[in-house]
Amino acid sequence: MSPKHTVYKKFSHDKSVGVYMGRRDFVDHSDSVDPVGNVCVCVCLVNVSVWPILVYVMLSCTFRYGRDDMDVLGMAFRRDVFLCTRQVYPPLQDRERCVHTRLQERLLHKLGHNAYPFFFEFPDNLPCSVGLQPAPTDVGKHCAVEFEVKAFCAENQEEKSHKRSSVRLAIRKVQYAPNKKGVVPSSETACEFMMSDRPLHMRATLEKETYYHGEPINITVDIDNGSNKDVKSITISVEQITNVVLYSSDKYVKTVAYEESTDTVPSGTSLKKVYTLCPLLADNRERRGLALDGKLKHEDTNLASSSIVKAEVLKEILGMLVSYRVVVKATASGEVAVEVPFLLMHPKPEGELVSYIHSS
Template identity: 25%
Template sequence: MSKSIKELSLHYDPINESNTFTSGDIVEGRVVLEVTKEIKVDSFFVKLTGDANVRWTEGSGDNERTYSDHERYFKLKQYFIQERSKKGESEKNTTLVDGETYGPVIRPGSHVFPFRFQLPQQNMPPSFKGFHGWVKYVLMIKLSRPWKSTSSTHTELTFVLRNDGSNDHLLQPQSGTQDKKIKLFGSGKMSMNVTAEKTGYMQGETIRVFVDIDNSSSRDIKLKYGLKQQQTFIAGKSTNRAFKDIVKETRDRIPSGEKSKFIVDMTLPHDLTVTIENCRIIKVQYELKVYLDVSFASDPEVKFPVVILPAEQQCPPWQGPPGGFQPYPPPQPNHPGELPPPPAGLYPNLYNPSVLPYPGAAAGVYPNPHAIQPGFHPAPSAPVYDPNQSTKESSPNVPY
């Protein structure tokens, strides 16, 4: 960072205890710029982007090949200072957000630049970092000056899916049965009946499974079970899959000729990645497997799909946008290489402060984002741009 710039920092206001955001939420905060001497600025802006990206390499040497793909969900941008020649111009694939604008000369001291965005009300995947790809929602600021390198900094937001309670079909129980006859190194038959209470579980919840085993064979067996995560990365017609064991356990031995009943409890991590089906290039899915370990023979097994849902968020009443948030439709499968059609009203207007108070007004739980921070200059913290300002500010002889 330049010697003349003592601080360039980015701060946003949490809207809940878990510091997460979802579709339609307001993201607001401030950029702090402290300069030791007067500087001239060409461009100064804050942007919020949502992207998914995959990349992996296969083979080696002359046969090495890299696969990659990218998907952008939105790009929102608010200018504090914009070059005069570009004022009013649109930018490709970018939604420009109105905000306070300032003059091209910043005087010595600390200055606070407020910003406010609204996340699009569309079906976007949650934040994710996997073996060969990620989904990120990033706030970034960039400050460009004549004949100087660009100064920038960024921070990531944690985006979560909205648990809208419309997943009744995931509450249905699942059942499966497997039988096996022993032909080698023994005789007889074993059977297993498995029942899971439901299909969908929230982060931190406990999966409960009931297992009935009839070991009418001459062999001793063991009950084993596990929950496995599958990450799928898609680039064009190429696919890369990676697996991760979330739970993997072994229960007591079931001796020959005995019947046993088990209740299997698997507590899910609170930070477990939710199921991702609404991303074209990244999928995250789960499978529950219950099986009998039989030495020197194939193992009878029962498999169930499991859907991991986001934990319920305790949201303050002011969090939603005006007019009420309409839950997005359930995820629809997309074919590789096929982009989903954008929903109507992709980028709704920012919420109207006359309709909803700023978040800090809610019982004083969260601070006013526009409050002057200790050590900062009182408002106005940065000069409001006025084309009729004296020529001193626009003179090329002004030091920067």
């Protein structure tokens, strides 16, 4: 195998089964999802003491909305959104004739006769990997949508596998920013005050619809104050809205970037100014309940990417939906506000393969 190609591997405690993967991030392209391919299972049959033995591989998507120690009356605070199991040993006849990916062929050649490939297709209605940031004092699993590949030895598929003879490897389902450019986001409002002949007009405009994580956001604020009231202060913020839709209708609105301007707009004057905000996880490490992109063990992450929902998919199955908006507020006799939605995502990596090729 090429030394530049990373291969992730993990074995069970008793070394009876192991998983090799060429990648752990799988991309949702809206019209298709990268299949979980380029994977091999190496079965060390000499270490298996229970006969006859079968080896299975499972792909799972789990939505967890409470810690393991919060189980009440035997009911766990988790739900399996998707489960799919494949038998890899003994290999089934219809699996023996399938065409392998290039990495699978290399792994099969390297690992020898105890290596067996498997292949999964993601359904197009599964959520992406996302989780809520726990408080610094919280321990254990937190509220999250998680994916994993599990390989295990058992006498049959329904049998509960022993931890010593099973191995789990976390993976992620991610989305990248769409290639096409959307309409430039803009929003405006007018507020009429008592005893004023003319209203106060306020407009907020962004430069584009999609911003990348870590990219500054320039907000053009245009205020025409024809009223008899003075605008005494202006605040600009970026808000993250997280809707937990799978088990309830919880909604979390968190400010992830904020600026309070000293600018004023006296009666009969106008203001046009560009303000810049940059929403970063680094500035919100202590904020409990903030939505973050799913992360693998020992890796850092970032604010959750915006959710792109396909028209035909039920929102209730997606676990958590994340969106962002810029909010501009001007304080006069009362508060005047405009909201401008936008997308916050990662750019598609240069040179990334669109998907694995898997032909029959």
